[in-house]
């Protein structure tokens with residue numbers, strides 16, 4: 188059998204310029220066997236919703252939502268959990284998963300010997316992370332709808348909103364991973380996401396704090412995600428939501444630019 | 457004139473203040489198997505990475521298929537197959553998926569890739585491992601899979617960085633056979649190696665690199681003829697006798713090398729030299745006569761052995 192007999196040749200010029208979707212294809216093949224791992228991430232926000240949202244909600248009663256409208260406590264907490272699920276999905280994807288491929292398996296170095304380029308990898312992995320985040324957030328919003336925690340048709344916009352959350356955290360997660368040297372560094376990821384989850388206006392409005400501390404909390408990107416999604420699921424639109432969306436977008440773009448530069452420098456020495 | 461696929465002039469690669477490749481010139485022609493031979497750190501991998509366009513050139517000129525790696529890397533990579541020094545198979549994927557996804561990276565369609573996978577798995581003798589994960593494969597199987605993966609796009613140029621390092625002799629011979637077939641079918645190969653026998657077996661032409669420079673160039677035969685007389689006597693002595701024998705042997709052969717464990721005498725006629733040794737009263741413990749190899753060339757050129 189002759190292997191080099193030309194069975195085909197992709198002619199020069201036939202290359203697709205945008206090829207980040209090849210990374211998605213790769214991840215899709217790999218994840219077909221790992222669906223259980225992915226599936227488990229769906230339950231975490233649901234557990235929070237039933238324990239904190241519904242359980243504590245029974246003690247708390249109604250709270251004042253965006254624009255001062257009273258809403259049930261569960262309806263207040265749910266969009267925050269939705270934002271957190273998009274964050275977690277994207278962060279897990281771009282940190283733990285990518286670190287292994289980047290540092291130990293040299294998978295990307297191999298990929299770069301094909302027509303793929305570092306930007307394809309950066310865009311592909313961030314996009315995939317975003318998809319994982321959105322998978323969690325959009326299954327979660329179904330739970331919310333079923334439980335009657337969305338009060339407006341505008342709630343549908345929470346899904347594109349969570350795309351922004353996934354993008355921002357996926358991009359920054361990937362950028363951060365390029366700086367990581369050992370598994371210990373991953374404690375820092377938890378150290379960043381855990382307090383963000385607790386203090387981003389997730390479980391109570393930020394105005395319980397004095398203004399100085401409020402200001403600190405407002406730097407948290409998750410705060411912007413939470414406020415954005417809360418506005419949508421409770422159907423209260425406000426111009427500040429534009430600021431939240433913009434914050435996430437800029438954060439994602441900066442993260443993506445850094446990730447792209449770093450990957451290029453690491454992989455093409 | 458044959459087509460030149462790769463042309464390098466004054467090609468240089470520096471990492472900070474370390475010069476890994478120090479102004480080398482070479483031409484690689486269509487259809488030949490071209491070798492880079494050299495010890496650890498000679499700059500072989502650095503050279504390969506520049507050819508595969510994944511490592512930017514520091515200085516000098518390099519063209520691959522007449523294209524510029526700096527600006528046309530993608531078009532170059534579309535036409536090459538790369539077997540890296542370290543296996544980087546995708547452990548998340550099965551054997552056939554590893555091939556499939558590389559086909560996709562090359563923009564091949566599923567219909568193009570699938571028959572190719574069957575063909576390549578057969579070539580690599582991995583057909584029965586098609587759906588196995590990569591992890592449990594032996595070193596030789598992983599290497600063969602890496603080679604199969606490099607062939608998925610039917611490349612015009614195949615770059616193999618130490619394809620057989622770390623394999624047992626049987627696995628090496630199987631790989632050599634596969635590479636030989638590729639060559640026979642008209643592929644252009646670039647091979648780096650520490651093994652002289654590998655270079656002699658596979659390469660039409662080769663360069664010997666040392667400390668970033670090319671120290672010799674030619675076909676294996678030419679190099680041996682030019683740098684090492686035809687035959688080598690390998691002599692082993694008792695520790696006490698050795699120094700005395702080395703003195704007595706002075707001038708008996710065209711050239712000699714005193715190594716830690718033996719003395720090498722280079723000569724055009726081993727029988728003559730053996731007689732001369734006898735006449736001088738030199739009686740080694742052990743005598744081995746062999747044809748000279750590229751290893752001898754390397755020793756001659758650098759005063760060092762290739763593999764320590």
Ligand SMILES: Nc1ncnc2c1ncn2[C@@H]1O[C@H](COP(=O)(O)OP(=O)(O)OP(=O)(O)O)[C@@H](O)[C@H]1O
Nearest residue numbers: 456471474476494495496497498499500501502503
């Ligand atoms: N990314 C890098 N950063 C710094 N120095 C490097 C880098 N890659 C290679 N070098 C150095 O460049 C020199 C040449 O290395 P190279 O890997 O090209 O040698 P080689 O001939 O392939 O060796 P080996 O036979 O061990 O594979 C070595 O001194 C090596 O330490």
Ligand SMILES: [Mg+2]
Nearest residue numbers: 500501502541
């Ligand atoms: Mg090397």
